[in-house]
Amino acid sequence: MKIKTDKHERITNLNMATFLYASDCQITGINQVASNQKEFCFVKTDRLEELMWTYKFAEKDDDNLLVNVHKFTYARQYLLDRINE
Numbered sequence: 001m002k003i004k005t006d007k008h009e010r011i012t013n014l015n016m017a018t019f020l021y022a023s024d025c026q027i028t029g030i031n032q033v034a035s036n037q038k039e040f041c042f043v044k045t046d047r048l049e050e051l052m053w054t055y056k057f058a059e060k061d062d063d064n065l066l067v068n069v070h071k072f073t074y075a076r077q078y079l080l081d082r083i084n085e
Helices: 014-022 046-057 069-083
Strands: 008-011 027-034 037-043
Touching: 008 014, 008 046, 014 027, 014 037, 014 046, 014 069, 027 069
Parallel strands: none
Antiparallel strands: 008 037, 027 037
């Protein structure tokens, strides 16, 4: 299945993908990009781009970085399960 890149953001960083997924961003798929690397495809939205910028560049005490620990743990385990299938 071919995903249009203009409607999707592709991320290979598991920690960022976990943060975005735990922040209720919609993930559309996980693809193999190298023998030991996966990419996470998210629907591109203004909120997604804002969260990505925040994750990369915001001060560590920025409220937009706060995610419920249970939600983050669930999101991480869910993504790890998907990439290890």
